[in-house]
Amino acid sequence: MKLYLMRHGPAEEEADSGVDTDRALTAAGRTCVQSVARVLREAGEQPRDVRTSSLVRAVQTAEIVAISTNLDEQHGTVRVQSELAPGGAAAQLARRLASEGRKRVMLVGHEPDLSDLVSVLCGSSFGRPFEKSMVVGLHLAADGGHTGIRFVLSPKTLRVELAG
Secondary structure, rough: OOOEEEEEEEOOOOOOOOHHHHHHHHHHHHHHHHHHHHHHHHOOOOOOEEEEEEOOHHHHHHHHHHOOOOOOHHOOOOOOHHHHHOOOHHHHHHHHHOOOOOOEEEEEOOOOHHHHHHHHHOOOOOOOOOOOOOEEEEEEEOOOOOOOEEEEEEEOOOOOEOOO
């Protein structure tokens, strides 16, 4: 399975409600996510299935990716998954999706969970900061075999950096 891990885009420092889960993307954050999604689309790396944390900033990120990569045209979906909430069981979710035969799945979540997820799946530390709007492309074997990093898409450079 091609697995795309994406950290939510830049969000406001504090929500009007004062509740962290309500923090929304800033205007610049929306633009950043749109730019990253455009690069994914141009590189032929758009997801067919997007799963997200329920936090507002992550849902907004997932929705922008879906629209920017024409997910609806591919009959894809965006779903909220409790496993992607901070401290959730994202590795179990990723392995389950791979075992179900999913092909191109994006998981939108938070730090430090995404760095930890890369480390768990690959068996070694990610070794770099997981920036807001960053995408890490992995290959996850359906049988639980070797997982490898395929590429990193940094929002600062908007370039797909191939691994290895």
